[in-house]
Amino acid sequence: SAVISQKPSRDICQRGTSLTIQCQVDSQVTMMFWYRQQPGQSLTLIATANQGSEATYESGFVIDKFPISRPNLTFSTLTVSNMSPEDSSIYLCSVEDRTVLNEKLFFGSGTQLSVL
Amino acid sequence: GEDVEQSLFLSVREGDSSVINCTYTDSSSTYLYWYKQEPGAGLQLLTYIFSNMDMKQDQRLTVLLNKKDKHLSLRIADTQTGDSAIYFCASYGQNFVFGPGTRLSVLP
Numbered sequence: 001s002a003v004i005s006q007k008p009s010r011d012i013c014q015r016g017t018s019l020t021i022q023c024q025v026d027s028q029v030t031m032m033f034w035y036r037q038q039p040g041q042s043l044t045l046i047a048t049a050n051q052g053s054e055a056t057y058e059s060g061f062v063i064d065k066f067p068i069s070r071p072n073l074t075f076s077t078l079t080v081s082n083m084s085p086e087d088s089s090i091y092l093c094s095v096e097d098r099t100v101l102n103e104k105l106f107f108g109s110g111t112q113l114s115v116l
Numbered sequence: 117g118e119d120v121e122q123s124l125f126l127s128v129r130e131g132d133s134s135v136i137n138c139t140y141t142d143s144s145s146t147y148l149y150w151y152k153q154e155p156g157a158g159l160q161l162l163t164y165i166f167s168n169m170d171m172k173q174d175q176r177l178t179v180l181l182n183k184k185d186k187h188l189s190l191r192i193a194d195t196q197t198g199d200s201a202i203y204f205c206a207s208y209g210q211n212f213v214f215g216p217g218t219r220l221s222v223l224p
Contacts, residue, residue, distance in 0.1 A: 110156075
């Protein structure tokens with residue numbers, strides 16, 4: 001399985017500022033995803049990070065608020081822009097491991113964000 | 117859209133078996149998964165089952181799948197305090213869909 005390093009692991013930020021979260025994978029992967037987990041909630045897919053092209057955003061998420069970079073097959077960043085307390089969540093990077101026999105999703109350790 | 121449902125809480129005594137249940141709606145699901153999330157951590161893939169299987173056993177974990185009823189369960193034998201966590205059920209058809217998570221509390 002892929003080893004995914006995500007940082008920072010947690011941060012406390014002021015309203016109106018931005019935070020960039022980094023995700024590094026130990027192998028080349030085609031599909032990388034960013035999820036949000038609001039307090040006490042399940043996971044919501046923010047976007048799919050595509051290498052060499054713009055990210056594909058899910059309904060309710062926009063590039064201006066959550067710009068994503070994917071410069072190569074092992075790295076991606078998610079920026080949470082102009083933060084408000086409603087952005088307080090855990091943000092999770094994930095990668096897909098797809099073979100002929102199975103399909104799995106692996107997660108980084110998450111970034112716990114608190115916005116004051 | 118597709119949906120995955122789980123009960124939100126489960127409490128068991130240490131040494132007992134835990135059974136966490138899940139229902140899903142996507143009849144095209146090819147894989148079903150159980151993930152574990154400990155406090156302050158990401159999701160750890162515990163086990164998964166292909167949709168043409170009824171059962172999968174992996175040490176203390178037993179997954180049962182009733183495809184007709186779209187019902188999945190995870191049984192943890194000899195539950196330990198280290199098993200206290202949130203357990204997420206997920207389905208994969210066209211995409212991944214996660215349930216709300218079941219918070220398992222293991223009482224001494």
